[in-house]
Amino acid sequence: xxxxxxxxALAGNANVGKSVIFNYLTGLHQHIGNWPGKTVEKAEGTLxxxxxxxxxxxxxxIYSLSTYSLEELISRRYIAVEKPDVVxxxxxxxxxxxxxxxxxxxxxxxTPMVIALNQMDVAxxxxxxxxxxKLERLLGVPVIPTVAVKGVGIFRxxxxxxxxxxxxxxxKHAPIRFxxxxxxxxLKLTKMVENLxxxxxxxxxxxxxxxxxxxxxxxxxxxNPEIVAVAKKLAEEIEKIHGHSCSxxxxxxxxxxxxxxxxxxxxxxxxxxxxxxxxxxNLTTHKVAGYAIMAFSLLTIFYSxxxxxxxxxxxxxxxxxxxxPFFYNLLGVGAVGKLIWSIIEGVIAGITIxxxxxxxxxxxxxxxxxxxxxxxxAFLMDNIMHKIGLHGKAFIPLILGYGCNxxxxxxxxxxxxxxxxxxxxxxxxxxxxAARTVIILGLVGKYLGIGYALALxxxxxxxxxxLGRLAFKTLPGEPTALIMEMHDYKxxxxxxxxxxxxxxxxxxxxxxxxxxxxGSFAIKLIEVFGLLELVALALSPIxxxxxxxxxxxxxxxxxxxxxxxxxxxxxxxxxxxxxxTEVPGFGPIQMVVFTIVTMFYIPxxxxxxxxxxxxxxxxxLFITVFEILFAVMLGGLAFRILTLISIK
Amino acid sequence: xEKRVVPLTALRDGETGIITSVKAGYGRGRRRGGFxxxxxxxxxxLTPGTKVTVVKSAPFHGPLEILVRGSRLALGRGIxxxxxxEVER
Numbered sequence: 001x002x003x004x005x006x007x008x009a010l011a012g013n014a015n016v017g018k019s020v021i022f023n024y025l026t027g028l029h030q031h032i033g034n035w036p037g038k039t040v041e042k043a044e045g046t047l048x049x050x051x052x053x054x055x056x057x058x059x060x061x062i063y064s065l066s067t068y069s070l071e072e073l074i075s076r077r078y079i080a081v082e083k084p085d086v087v088x089x090x091x092x093x094x095x096x097x098x099x100x101x102x103x104x105x106x107x108x109x110x111t112p113m114v115i116a117l118n119q120m121d122v123a124x125x126x127x128x129x130x131x132x133x134k135l136e137r138l139l140g141v142p143v144i145p146t147v148a149v150k151g152v153g154i155f156r157x158x159x160x161x162x163x164x165x166x167x168x169x170x171x172k173h174a175p176i177r178f179x180x181x182x183x184x185x186x187l188k189l190t191k192m193v194e195n196l197x198x199x200x201x202x203x204x205x206x207x208x209x210x211x212x213x214x215x216x217x218x219x220x221x222x223x224n225p226e227i228v229a230v231a232k233k234l235a236e237e238i239e240k241i242h243g244h245s246c247s248x249x250x251x252x253x254x255x256x257x258x259x260x261x262x263x264x265x266x267x268x269x270x271x272x273x274x275x276x277x278x279x280x281x282n283l284t285t286h287k288v289a290g291y292a293i294m295a296f297s298l299l300t301i302f303y304s305x306x307x308x309x310x311x312x313x314x315x316x317x318x319x320x321x322x323x324x325p326f327f328y329n330l331l332g333v334g335a336v337g338k339l340i341w342s343i344i345e346g347v348i349a350g351i352t353i354x355x356x357x358x359x360x361x362x363x364x365x366x367x368x369x370x371x372x373x374x375x376x377x378a379f380l381m382d383n384i385m386h387k388i389g390l391h392g393k394a395f396i397p398l399i400l401g402y403g404c405n406x407x408x409x410x411x412x413x414x415x416x417x418x419x420x421x422x423x424x425x426x427x428x429x430x431x432x433x434a435a436r437t438v439i440i441l442g443l444v445g446k447y448l449g450i451g452y453a454l455a456l457x458x459x460x461x462x463x464x465x466x467l468g469r470l471a472f473k474t475l476p477g478e479p480t481a482l483i484m485e486m487h488d489y490k491x492x493x494x495x496x497x498x499x500x501x502x503x504x505x506x507x508x509x510x511x512x513x514x515x516x517x518x519g520s521f522a523i524k525l526i527e528v529f530g531l532l533e534l535v536a537l538a539l540s541p542i543x544x545x546x547x548x549x550x551x552x553x554x555x556x557x558x559x560x561x562x563x564x565x566x567x568x569x570x571x572x573x574x575x576x577x578x579x580x581t582e583v584p585g586f587g588p589i590q591m592v593v594f595t596i597v598t599m600f601y602i603p604x605x606x607x608x609x610x611x612x613x614x615x616x617x618x619x620x621l622f623i624t625v626f627e628i629l630f631a632v633m634l635g636g637l638a639f640r641i642l643t644l645i646s647i648k
Numbered sequence: 649x650e651k652r653v654v655p656l657t658a659l660r661d662g663e664t665g666i667i668t669s670v671k672a673g674y675g676r677g678r679r680r681g682g683f684x685x686x687x688x689x690x691x692x693x694l695t696p697g698t699k700v701t702v703v704k705s706a707p708f709h710g711p712l713e714i715l716v717r718g719s720r721l722a723l724g725r726g727i728x729x730x731x732x733x734e735v736e737r
Contacts, residue, residue: 064691068684095719098693244669244696247687252695259717281720287707379722383710386724392711482711482724483688 003051007082008161011075011106012090013099014061015372015487017118019043020148021090022058023496025158032503039418039616040070043503049158057084063098063485065105067215069417079111080199085165087113088157093123093130093145094488096266100258103139107173110201114161115143116153122490127271135265140174149493178253181241185210185234192227193220210235211247277489284376294377298399305360306403306434312356320348335528342524346517349563350509350606358508361400361407362501368396369414370492375484382482388465389472391415392482394424401431405603408433409610410508419475422615426623427468429603429611432460435564436599442568444595447581448588456592460599463634512609519562519605526558542632547593548639550585560598561605567598589642593635601631649736656712656723656731659702665733667698685727693717700733 012018022030026045035042043058059078060071067073079087089106091099106113117132136143142160146153177183189206198205198219208216209231221228235246242249284290324341331337368374374393382392390398393414401408408428415421432440445453526535532555536543539554547553552574560567572578580586602624603611611620653668670689693716694700703713705725712723723731 066687066691068688068691097717098719101691101693248670248690248695251687251690252697255693255695255698255717285704285706285713291707375722379706379711379713382722382724383706383708392722481685481727482722483685483692483727484722485692486713486720486722488720 004053006052006054006086006162006165007057007084008054009057009059009079009082009084009087010090011059011079011087011102012061013063013092013095013102014485015370016061016090016092016099017146017148017493018058018061018090019500020493020496021088021116021118021146021154021157022056023493023499024148024151024154026056028499030499030503032507035074038070038074039421039614040074041413050162052162063102065102065109066211067213071416073215076109077199079106079109083111085112086161087111088116088161089113089141090116090118090148092487093117093120094126094128096123096128096130096262097255097259100261101255103141104176104254104258107139107141107176108201108204108207110173110204112164113141113173114157114164115139115141116148116157117143117145118148120145120152121147121150122488125271127269129267129269131265131267135261138174138261138264140172149491176254176257178250178257182210182238182250182253185238189227189231189234192224192230196220196223196227198223206231207250210238211250212245280489281376281486284373285379290376290380294380297373298396301364302399302403305357305364305400305407308360309356309403310434313352316352316356317348320344320352338528339521339524342520343517345524346520347513349520350513350516357404358407358410358505359501361411362504363497365396365411365414366497366500367492370490370497372487372489374414375486378482378484379486386482388427388468390423390427390468391420392484394420394427397424397428398431401428401433402437403434405429405431405433405607406610409603409607409614410504412614413504418615422619423468423471423475425611425614426471427464429607429623429627430460430464430467430600432457432599433564435604438565439568439598440595443580443591447591452592456595456599459596463600467630508610508613511613512606515609515612516562516605523559523562546632546636546639547597548643549590549594549597550583553594557597557601561602563606564598564604567594589639589646592642593639596638597631597635599631600627600634602628651734651736653732653734656700656702656714656728656733657705657725659733659735661702661704663735664699664701665735667694667696667700668732668734669696670694671730671732689727689731692721693719694731700731 010018010022022043022045025047027047029047030043030045032041032043034040040060045056045058047054047056057078059075062069062072062075065072065076078084087106089103091103103115117130117135120130123130130145132143132145142164144153144157144160146157148154178186186203186206189209190202193205193209194202196205200208200216205216205220209220209228212235217228238246238249244252284293327341327344328337331340368377374396377395378392380392381395385392385395394412396414397408397411400411405428408431409425412421412424412428415424440453440456444456526532535558536551536554539557540551543549543554543557544551553571555574556567556570559570571580575583577583580591608620608624611623654665656665659665670686698716701715703715703720705712709725711725712728714721714723
C-alpha cells in the first residue's frame, strides 16, 4: 500500500549528530552532490516507511538562518520555497541554549517540525536532566529524545514526523514573543507585508525587515519600497530605546527566550563522569603539549596515509600491468590496441590514485572532524595560517597536500565559506606533492645536490605565501574571522564516517574518471599518430625560446598533466638515458627551470577533477590557466636570472 | 573593586566579564548582503549583557578560547579586540 511521497528535511547546528541520524535513516540509499549552481554540499536519501516513500534532505549544519553564509541562505530558502512536509530539527541536549536559538528561528519560518533532542547520553553525563514534556509544552513542538549513535529514539522520531504530516494540523507552535516595543512594530510591519505574497511568512518578513536582512529587504524593495522605509524608521526607534542596533536587540531577545526555556526545562545534577573530555581538551590545546601532540598526530597520519597508500598503489599498479602483455596479444600493438589500452590505463591511473590515498585520507579527515580534534588544530594554527589568509582548519589539507594534492583539495570541503574554500584549494595546488618531490629530488637533488633541492622547497614556500596573500587580497568578499565552536570531544560514529567516505569517493570518481580517461586517450592519440614531435615543435616558442629548455621537454610536460612524475620518467624514456648530465643543452640551469615549471605549471588532471568537485568548473579552469601562465612566467624569469648569475 | 569596560583581549585567563558592546562594524558587506562579522558574533550568542569567560589564548598571539552560553568558542584575536566587556577589578 503506497501512500505517496513525503519530503523531510534535517536541520540543526553543526556537530549535533545530524549526519548520524541522516545515515541511520537512509542507509545506503543516499546521494551526495551539490546544490544546483552552488558548491555547497547537498546530501539526499530515500527511505520507505509505513507505506510512504520519504525523501530526506540533510541541510548544512548552521547556527542561524540569517544570510551570513551561503549555507544559511540555502537552508532558509529551501524550507521556505520547497516547503518540506516536516523539518526534523536536531538539537544537542548538552548545549540546549545555543541550539534552541536555531529552533526559534525555524519556528519563525512556521514550518511543521519535530525536534530530535539528541545526545541525551552526553547531556546526562554532563549532569544535565531535561524535562522533555515541559520543553514540548513551552515550544508547542513535538520533542523526541534520541541517542543517534546508538539508534535510540530514531524510530519514534520518524513515527512522530509522519504523525505531524498526517494530522495536517496547521502549525501551532507556541507563540514566541519579543518585548512589547518590538512586538508592536513587528505587528505593524506584518500587516503591511501581508498582501505582498512573499515566499516567507509575513511575520517572518516583518522580523527580518527589522533585523535589516539583505535578502528580504531586496525582495520587499522590489514590490513596495515604502515598506522598507517604514521598517528602517521603526528599527531606528528600537535602536533609540535600547542603545544597540535593532538587529542586535532582536538577536539578544531571541537568545534570552532560548536561555529562559533552557533554564526552565533543565535540572543540573553533579556530573557522574570525571571530566576526561575536559582534560583531553586542555592537553590538546596546551601551548606546548598541544603542538607536540599535533605534530605527532599529523606525522602519523601523513606517514600512514602515504605508506599504506603507496604500498597499495604499487600493488594495484603491478597487478594491472601484468594484464598489459595479454591485452596486446589479444588486440595487437597497432593503433587500435594502443588506443584502447590508453583507456584502460586511464582507469588504472584513476584507481591507483583514488582508492589508496583518498580512502584513508577521507576516513581520517572525517574522524578528526567528528571527534572535535580538527577544531583544536585550527585553534592552535589559526594565527599562523592567517598570515597566508587562510583559516586555521586549512592547515590539515595543506599539510596533506605534500603527499597528494587530490585528497588535499577534496579535504578543503571542511572550510566553512566558499571564499575560504577557494583560497584553501588554490594554495593547496601550489604545494609540491609526492610526485613533484620525485622530480625535485630525482633531478635537482640527484644532479645538483640536496642543498639546491631544499632551496627549491623554500622557494616554493615563499611562492605559496606570496600567492596566498595575493589571492586573499584580491578575492572579493569579506575575510572571515575565526568564530568557531569547539564542541566536546566525542568518539566518532564509525558507520557514519565510513558512509561519508564511500559516498564522497563515489562522487569524486564520477567527475575524475571521465577526465582522466579522456586525458590519457587524447595523449595516446597524439602519440599513436606520431604527432609528438609536432606538439613539441608547436610548444617550442615557450619551451625553447622562453624557458631555454630542450625541445623534447614540450612532450614530457604534456604527459605530466596526467601524473606529474611522468615528466621525469618520460624525459628518461624519450632521451633514452637515465643520466641527464649527458644530455646536451640540459645543464644545471635547465634542470632548475624544468623543476620550477613542473612544480607550478598545472594541477595534474586528477587534481583538476578534485577542483571541479569542490569549486566548480569555472573556477577550476581559472586556477588551471593561471597556474600554467604563472609557471611559464616564473620559469622564464628563473632562466634569465640564473643565466645572468652564472655568467658573472 | 570598580567596574571597568575593557576589550575582551584584556581579560586575564579565567576572568569573566559582561559584554557591553560589539564594535566589529558591518564591514563592507558581501556581494549578496549579510551583516558580516558582527551579525555572526550575535548569532553565536555574543550579545550585549551576556557573560563571557576567557579560558586561555593560543600562543603566538593566537585566538582566544572563551566560554559563552554553555559552549566553548575559539575567537580570532582581531575580533576579540572589538568586543567590549565590563569587569570588576
